[in-house]
Amino acid sequence: MYYTKILGKTLRDVPQSIRTPSHALLHRGGFVRQMGQGLFSFLPLGMRVLQNIQRIIAEEMGALGGQEIYVPVVTPSDIWRRSGRLTWISELVPFRDRHGRELVLSPTHEEAFVELVRVALSSYREMPLFLYQFQIKFRDEERTKDGLVRTKEIYMHDAYSFHRSYHDLNNFFPKTFTAYKRVFDRCGIETFAGEAGVGYIGGEKSYEFLMPTEAADHAIILCDKCQYCASKEVAVGGKRYLREEEQTLEKVHTPGCTTIDNLAEFLNVPRERTAKSLVYNTPRGLVMAVVRGDYELGLEKLSGYLKVPAYRPATDEELAAAGLVPGYLSPIQVDQRIRVVVDDAVARSNNLVFGANQVDHHLINGNFRRDFDTPDVTDIALTRDEKICLQCGGVLREIQALEVGHIFKLGDYYTRAMNLTYQDERGASIYPHMGCYGVGLGRLMDAVVRSNHDQRGILWPDSLAPFQVYLMSVGRSLSVKKTAEDLHEELGDRALYDDRSDSPGVKFNDADLIGIPLRIVVSAKHLGEGKVELKERRSGAIHLVALDQISRAVDDLSARPPGGSGEIRG
């Protein structure tokens, strides 16, 4: 490929709106262009990287017996109504066609896969069934991220497995886990896995593949001693309970104290002596969650405990309709139709300040069991980094990481909701248990660049590089030009040939920025001996290679794993 002909040349600068270094490198190198908020195009160089990622994923899925299919990105609303998610997912875009049919621009594809399997499954012998696709998702995100990390249109790989039992799902799960780990290894990034929240995908358990990096979108809780690792939204840690002699419950006047900070200051008590109550919508009605004032509510923990998503805070109107007073919510004497879930730090501490469910009033010295009660006591508070590891007593710390893959044990939620069954050998009707698995290809490309670059540009792993060789010549001698042309011909689609008339410095800089693993320079200096210079982008190692050995040298050096180094054979 002639570099002069390719669409998307290197750029010296990036627009001010591009702040993330990985996005800047991909923009400057001519890999991607942004078309709108969260909407990206891939230029020819970026497309080649994307296709390499896709090939690796398809190979690993095929090795697991995965069957590739296609379900549409626009799906009938009806399947979302049957799963119950039509109203839960705020990122979902519903619309009507000209005939008034209700459609959805799908943010994820559980419903579509279940629906396809429902109409196409013919025997228990097809299970375990492992299906995958590469397809677009559209998510109307509240906040997109700079670059390819959280876009609205997502070119995504997703896979769904169907099993005869939860036990079978559990047995299959480690295989997909290993396959995804291998995908990331082959893409040249180191990941670790951590338990994560399930979000609107739902299910019993989920794990994320995480890559530590700055300016990422995930807070992770890590224990350096025992390697405990989990997304902050579901991580567990030790808590300090506050117990003292019980005092009498008393209503006090707290004018305008609608926040914990105001309240603590006004009453001159520490925040951990207060409790805050939050009310959420769930598919089973309003739920009140009560955590101590020094903690944040963990929505994923709450949803996980409820087994349905707490998807939206109640509005003031919804609170009023339930007899609740916004700003002064309280679990004490609350309407019995509202389910109350209490964090263990609230239940096991005492003499806390609660709202009085009356404007400008609170209750002090509130105590669980004595003043209010519920069977729902569990951990629903976000773990902080100073907390103690529950597994080993070590100190937990919080780091930033990028999620590059997410896998879920869904169980039989979707198959029950959407009535997907099969008959087993004995004629019994069974709801399959599902797993689901997803990797955003653009996000993964961004992660690769975050982990594979230096000050001069990108360092593509051999497995993903758009070309194996960046070919260029120095000087205007006809024989140099002719040799470069001949090598281009010989290397074919393995080489990007910089045939510009620019200075060697410009070409060297662009070669480093674009990050192709090998660079060949044809110059008069070495051509006299019948040799050219071959440089490894990552290690900087330089080889002088005889012209008739070039093709072999390129293949030998490209076969090595990313980051490796070694002598040229032959």
Added chain:
Amino acid sequence: MYYTKILGKTLRDVPQSIRTPSHALLHRGGFVRQMGQGLFSFLPLGMRVLQNIQRIIAEEMGALGGQEIYVPVVTPSDIWRRSGRLTWISELVPFRDRHGRELVLSPTHEEAFVELVRVALSSYREMPLFLYQFQIKFRDEERTKDGLVRTKEIYMHDAYSFHRSYHDLNNFFPKTFTAYKRVFDRCGIETFAGEAGVGYIGGEKSYEFLMPTEAADHAIILCDKCQYCASKEVAVGGKRYLREEEQTLEKVHTPGCTTIDNLAEFLNVPRERTAKSLVYNTPRGLVMAVVRGDYELGLEKLSGYLKVPAYRPATDEELAAAGLVPGYLSPIQVDQRIRVVVDDAVARSNNLVFGANQVDHHLINGNFRRDFDTPDVTDIALTRDEKICLQCGGVLREIQALEVGHIFKLGDYYTRAMNLTYQDERGASIYPHMGCYGVGLGRLMDAVVRSNHDQRGILWPDSLAPFQVYLMSVGRSLSVKKTAEDLHEELGDRALYDDRSDSPGVKFNDADLIGIPLRIVVSAKHLGEGKVELKERRSGAIHLVALDQISRAVDDLSARPPGGSGEIRG
């Protein structure tokens, strides 16, 4: 691949809603499933066919120097506003994200490609620039067709070329023409090319690749003598002009005569002695088109003449606002702000009946030039099959054909509208001229089945078949089973192994229905001689092949072009 494990088994029957034979075969064979109106999923077998089609297209595009890219299917409204098409295209779905940003679910990608090239093009040396993608379109069609022919979500290949001049575009065009012709040849269908309307894509000229078939979506005008061929919407043909001695223009009372049929009957004149006037919205205001009563208006011809689309009939309100009386429209004494385009059969006939622009009244003996005038006289009537070929005088006939590809000479409409320029060698700012090219992959798959099936099922061409071999065994002997398993192992991904315990008859029928080119039957009868039966699905030819020659025989037979036959070598 074990047939017992694959999702999507054969079916005996199809739902009543499936009427097209090709759709029925694809449904019964386990290739596709419909998820909603115009929304399709591809099962594993169908996906393999789709990928084979995609590979062929990508190879042909690569051979032409095409660069593969990705532009999003959701695009900012702004680019559609700049091209002017935001309001023209009724198939376009506009929506707003949660922040109120205006987006479009793209029915086509001219705007997105122009926008990408606008921000990424860096030099005239990049031209001619030939870009392509495989990407989804969503078209909110007025009427979808049964099956894969006209769906709402379309998995499509589209390509766009950018040239330094219209002359260069004209030189490049035959190359893409040949490449697409080769794509269809390689997919095993015979196509011919005809001039076609440009529709909302616009541009100067377009050609369709057509496959004659029943129940298709296109009417084609053909001359058997000179091979003239064009879509009915743009085909030209000889017309008979009606001239007689001029009579005096006269207003007559025609109560309730708002249709040509009513009018002709009431006045007792043949339809060809009447004229009908139709008013359309265009980006440049209302346009009145006048054709003789015995012709239909050709909207594509009108739009082609105007060089902007006549995209919607004027409503009664819009007519009234322009001083026009619905049902009695007339070019005679029409408001001068309304452009009038007159078909040549109206201009060159005389003493016709026109509306009087007054309820219940018409004018008889109207004559062009004498009673009304316009510089815009051209052919805007649909050609009928009894007309005379303008090229050779032969008889034209109308046939049904399926469009499988459509290529356009766009010219510089989009680059001007969206301000895409480059600087040439002399520093002049130039608007590139564009071509665009599109193939719907599902539609092409449907066309292949229409042209490649018999009463028993599909006859996949080697190039597209999901597997090369359908492998099965007859009888319960352990050595037969073992041999079949060994052959499955040896043939690997080339074979679909029917490992069911069903009767040979069931397996034979399913093999024929699915349409894999070669069928291998392992049976005790031939195994004694160390041979198996290899049958060609298309020709029915049967070969007895030694076990150690199977792999070679499969490759030899698969290498032949679709439909060929021959002896096994070696």
